Amino acid sequence: MIKLELPISNKDLLSLRVGNYVEVSGIIFTLRDKASRWLLEEKIPEKIKQELKNPTIYHCGPIIKKTKDAYKVISAGPTTSERMLPYLSGLNKRFGISLIIGKGGFRNTDIFKKNKMVYLHTLSGCGALLAQKIVKVHYVFKLQEFGMPEAIWKIEVKALPAIVTIDADGNNLHDSIYKQSEKLLKNRK
Numbered sequence: 001m002i003k004l005e006l007p008i009s010n011k012d013l014l015s016l017r018v019g020n021y022v023e024v025s026g027i028i029f030t031l032r033d034k035a036s037r038w039l040l041e042e043k044i045p046e047k048i049k050q051e052l053k054n055p056t057i058y059h060c061g062p063i064i065k066k067t068k069d070a071y072k073v074i075s076a077g078p079t080t081s082e083r084m085l086p087y088l089s090g091l092n093k094r095f096g097i098s099l100i101i102g103k104g105g106f107r108n109t110d111i112f113k114k115n116k117m118v119y120l121h122t123l124s125g126c127g128a129l130l131a132q133k134i135v136k137v138h139y140v141f142k143l144q145e146f147g148m149p150e151a152i153w154k155i156e157v158k159a160l161p162a163i164v165t166i167d168a169d170g171n172n173l174h175d176s177i178y179k180q181s182e183k184l185l186k187n188r189k
Contacts, residue, residue: 003159006056006099013098016118016164018171023159024120027138028101030060032079034150035142036087040094048141051154052095059084059102061149063127064137071137073155077127078103081119092117105165105174113170120162121174133160 004012006026016022029052031039039052063075081102088106091097092115100117103124112119123130134155141152165173 007054008056008099010098010116013118014116014168016167018164018167018173018176020164022120022162022164024056024101024162025158025160026056027154027156028056028058028160030062030076030151030153030155031057031084031091032059032061032150033083033087034146035152036084036091038142038146040087040090048152049095051141054096054098056099056101057091057097058155059100062131062153062155064148064153071140073131073134073137075127076131076134076155078122078124078130080104082106101160101162105172107172107175109166109170109172109175112166112168116168117166118164118168119166121165122160122162130160133157 002016002020002022004022004024006024006028059079059081060076061079062073065072065074079102081100081104085106085108089111092111098117099120101120101122103121105119105121111117135158136156138154138156140154143151
């Protein structure tokens with residue numbers, strides 16, 4: 001198990017290999033479709049630009065309860081990352097994203113290889129369990145405009161479990177499994 005402390009150094013990022021099990025600790029930002037589109041199409045306030053400089057992104061639409069003094073995360077499971085592909089190149093250019101957490105990976109990994117990015121797959125169907133790994137909600141951007149799951153949440157995690165499924169060389173565990181499965185299915189016929 002590799003313990004990843006955020007922000008991740010370039011050296012640590014490039015040392016990650018497909019199949020490595022990791023625990024992520026530090027600040028991450030949730031990001032889904034609506035926020036991704038907004039970050040690319042709109043004039044972004046300077047505060048958000050600074051916050052999102054070289055961020056770790058979590059493709060997640062959390063369920064969060066507002067308490068008197070803070071936010072309490074109820075569920076924080078990953079959402080499918082593949083549908084974020086149209087935004088990925090632009091977000092990388094604008095904000096310097098190098099580490100993404102989500103589920104399902106990406107079929108096309110050229111952008112990962114070209115920009116030395118890494119993808120971490122975390123547990124799907126375990127939103128309540130993953131919520132326990134969130135130690136603090138720092139704040140939220142665009143809650144009123146986008147709603148809870150689509151807002152950009154700045155959260156702090158401790159020992160969030162994941163596996164490296166796309167490394168900075170473009171190796172892709174999802175694709176390998178797909179090809180192996182396809183081969184097995186052909187051999188059964």
